[in-house]
Amino acid sequence: MDAHRDWVISGMSGRFPGSENLDDFWDQLIQGKDTVSESNRSWDSNGYEVPTRMGSIPFLEKFDASFFGVSGTQANGMDPKIRIALEVVYEAIADAGLNPKTLDGDRVGVFMATSYSEASDIWLRSSEKPSAHCITGSHPTMLADRISYTFNFRGPSCFLDSGCSGSFNAMQYAMLALKNGLCDSAIVGGATIDLLPLLAQVYYSVNVLSADGKCKAFDADCDGYARSEAVVALYICRKDRARRSYATIVGVKCVNDGYKPESISAPSAEKQEQLMKELYAEAKINPLEVAYVEAHGTGTKVGDPKEIASLAAVFCNGRKEPLLVGSVKTNIGHTEAVSGICGIMKMLMSRRAGTIPPNLHFKNPNPECRALIDGRVRVVTDTTSFKGNIVGVNSFGIGGTSAHVILQFDDINSLPVIDCDSGNIVISSEAGKWETEKRFSAVVLPTLILASGRTKEAVEHFLNVALKNSNNMEFVGLLHNIARTNVPRHDFAGYALTKSNENFEIVNQKRLDSRNSICLIWDVPNHKNEISSNNGTKISISLLSDESLSGHVIQGKIIFPAAGYIRLVWKAFAKLQSVNPDDLPIHLENINFTQIRELLPNRDLEFKVSILKESGHFEIVEENEVVCTGIIQRANKTQQESLTRASIANSNGETLEQEDFYKLLNLKGYHYEGLFQGVRNIDVEGRWAKLLWKQNWTCFLDAMLQTRILDFDASRQHVLATHCHSKSLQTLGCNKLSWDTAERPKAVNNSVV
Incomplete structure (x- = not known):
């Protein structure tokens, strides 16, 4: 092999179910632990028929945003898998013996595998107005582009999605870019994080997922796999420039099966066999030199027999000893888009330790896997000595895109993985x-x-x-x-x-004040945050997540606005009705604000909104104290009255302009700033007002309530009606206040008239 032409895996890092780093990952493997566990996301309690066990990455909410130059607002709007990817990329480079700063401006390619962004889906459906941070923080392409941007890498940057073979597809494109001079080194990795139960429900309905959440690969009782999460990264560079070498990438090939009469998702033993034979011929390696293959091994009744048949056809002709196989999915579940690299990391750690960890949940061979029955292929069920220098790794995609990677190890002493997860x-x-x-x-x-x-x-x-x-x-x-x-x-x-x-x-310890302290906890979009009539909706509010709240100042303190509670319960009620809040007219009665909550720079407010389905009675709780109660119902047509522009035009009373209005409020201790100065002008008798619409419902509702500060005779019953083209609020009783248009509001200098 030529060190000037060979490409090696020089660094690696990852997060896995129950494991914050590679050492934890290896400890779980070698001890034969199943890291798939009971899900803490309570999907089954929301009426979803899905297995209760899955593989979950711990601490999705943790992220040192300031270290990576990410603003608080962006961090809160960032898909957790992108946040974690920044960390594991940093760690993989450090594991290669390099300071990431030395790669600043270099031609480093970034090739990341992922599928859809469930975080983006949650945010877009739950946000009153999607922020640009939803795009820059959760669009799938940002998994690669955010890495290139943060580290100032100037090579190719892309994400790839070919289903479960995605990470090997990413590796194939990385190797092509490296060999063709498009980049000098490359990050190859990907991320899978499962925040929604919908896809799991579909997989379960077609018998792909195991009912008990155990992947019994190659076993007679196999019934599918458990969904799982991982975020991984490899640093690949030329061998003569590597400061450490885990393994040489001898070959990688990822191709589609093409047409198959069974179906697009049906595995093909013949196509898998053809793929591997072509790759070993191109790499000039005799398959008999391969002592172990890390299989795709999902534990499905159709997939396992096909894979064993193709492995036997490629590796067992003339073999004197059984071909050893295993699947990391029995330990950590199926990490889908990154399952291939998870298999590679198992092999790299096995080589370092000189031991192959046991395959779990294997008792009796699947009778459809003939090579297991006749002994040509053997599943590793006990810790086994690692023999030989060449291994193969399989990864197959749901749409027929299959991949195989060949790794060759050098005869050198192992080095510890550089563990960076405890802090940069x-x-x-x-x-x-x-x-x-x-x-x-x-x-x-x-x-x-x-x-x-x-x-x-x-x-x-x-x-x-x-x-x-x-x-x-x-x-x-x-x-x-x-x-x-x-x-x-x-x-x-x-x-x-x-x-x-x-x-x-x-x-050389520096004193850290509150302004420089490290903020490590950020929002995680989660299905638990969607409304449940039993458990309520949990919502976290902070000055970092919504900077506009800093403008709601009363008596010198930043107070969470009353309109904020209205918006919280409105959104929660809309979730209960499975509609967008802006398409749901609501009727509010007997609203009682029982507690005031101050917003502090270093403290989040954790609200829980609970609504009784039948009566509409609601309560909002923070720190086990009720802060707001009332009744919310869908408004009927008779409750939706409008105040027309004509009636406003016919009013000849005196008005207060914005500056004078807020001077009066300031004298009363209401020191509104920024978006909370939403009243453009108001009739001195409180009959009508013109409000500013700045794409923020909380500030807009608060402006409506501000008009009542100077009038203490207002009724406590309100109606809010919203439509795509008509939005209005009115106070029933003596006076009326309305914003109503026959078509979408027309803005003049950000004013709604």
Whole structure:
């Protein structure tokens, strides 16, 4: 093999069910644990017939936005898989022994696999007016483009979707780009996060998902798989430039089966066989050299026999010992778009440990898998010694796009994975130089190890890791290379002596005030947030998620507006009716605001909205205290009255202009700013007002309520009616207030008249 032409996997990182990093992932595999668990998303309680078990990534809400230069508003509007992808890409580059800052402006390609964005679907359906951040934060192409933007990579950037073979399709395009000189190195990865139950319901209805949530690949009792989540990234570069090499990518091929008489989604043993034979011939590798294949292995009654038949046809002719196979899906479930790379990572970790972990849920071979029955192929059910230097990995797509990857391992000592998930970190070392294998031409043997990070805990964690591996000079060399360039926004530093019994010390600590503190918790669009008559709707509000709220100031404090409660219950009621809020006229009675809630920069308000279906009685709770109650119902036509422009034109009374109106409110302690100055002018007798429409319902409703501040005789019964082309609010009783148009509101200088 030619180091100038070979491409290697030099770094990797990922998040998996029950695992925050690759070491956790490996511990689960080698211990034979099933990381698929009971879902905490309560889909079954909402009437969805889906299995209760799935593989879930922990801590979707955590993200160090400021480290990656992401604003609070954007972070809240960002698909969790994109947030996590930024982290794992950073970690994969660091795992390769590189400081990501050194790749700034380089020709690094980004090739990411994913399917639809369920986060985008949730936000677009639940938002009163979709924000641009929904596009820049959750459009599928942003999974790749956000990475290129954040790290200033200037190579090709794209996302690919070929179903479950997506990550291998991404790898194929990455290899083509690398070999054709379109980029010098590449990030290959992808993400699958399941936020909605709808697709699971469809899969379950066609017997693709296992009822008990256990993937029994190749077993006689196989009945499908469990859906699962993962976010993964590989850093691929030329072998002679790699500072570490997990494996050489000998070949990758991803092609479609073409027409099949059975159906587009039916697997074809013949086409799988043809694909693998062509790839091994092109790579000039004898299939008999392959001792193990990480199979697609979904545990479906149709798919497993087809795959075993194709593997036997390619790898078993003339073989003296059984071909060993397994499927990581039995451990973590089916991660769909990234399942192929999950299989690769299992192989890379197995090679490092010299052990293949056991396949789970296998008792008796599927009688339709003849090569299992006659012993030509054997499923690994116990920890097994890793033999040979070549492995194959399968990944098949639902639409017939099948893929296979060949990996070859070098005969070198293994290095620990550089674990970055405890906090972004850089470690440096200083001492004399030494010579080692040609991949490490100038590495430093430390007596002093330096580290910097975002938090004190991160520095302590990595100094412990460095000291634990201080005798592994290649590993220390990787750490030294990472630290050659300073990393912005690292507020802590520390050092340790490798030959000292004394503890390390944290130095150069910067004082952090509340303005510079790290915000780690962000919104996660989740099916649990959709209305449930039993559990209510949970909604998080903060100044970061809605900056306009900072303009609602009363007596010098930022107070969550009363109109905000109206909008919360309106949206929750619309969810209950399965309609868009703007298409649902509502009738509100006996609204009682029982508590005031102040908005603080470092605190989120967690509201729970509960509505009784029959009566419409609702309550809004925050911190176990009721803050608002009332009755909400769908308005009937007799309740929807309008005030026409003609009646406004015939009113000859005096008016207050915007500036004078808000001066009066200011004297009463209402210090409205920004979008909350929504009254353009108002009749001094309170008969009508002209309001500003700035695409924000909370501010618009609040402007309506502001008109009543100067009139304390208003009734407590209100009607709000909204249509695509007609929106109105009126106060029933002595006075009326309305905004009504025969067609969509016409704006003049952002005014609605």
